[in-house]
Amino acid sequence: MNENGFQKRAQRVEELRKKKIEELKKQRADAKLKGVIISAADGDRDKKFAQKFLVKDLPHPFKNVKQFEALMSVPLGKDWNTIQSHKRLIQPEVLTKAGTIIKPLKYKKEIPLQTIEALV
16 A cells, blocks of 8 residues: 555545544433533442442441431531530540550450440
8 A cells, every 4th residue: 555545545434433422422311511511431340349338237326328318418527516525525534544554354254144235
């Protein structure tokens, strides 16, 4: 094939490619919206990324999902709460002085069922 024939073929391929791109652009949901690009990616990627941050089991003190979601929906930051309520929200339940030695729990093989139920 000579150089002239190669150039014509390359030009035809380029024109077909441009036509195909224009057709695909017209099929998009944001084709008529100037300056707007709607993400065409489905949510599977986002769900997969967020999966590691989701809670699989209900944490200990909560009796049902509604209680847990209610607590998680409350913001803890200083920007949304007063200083007093922010301090109360972030204060730990157990206070110890710095350097205090905390003895470990002792394991007992036979614990009465009533005691276990009271703890849970």
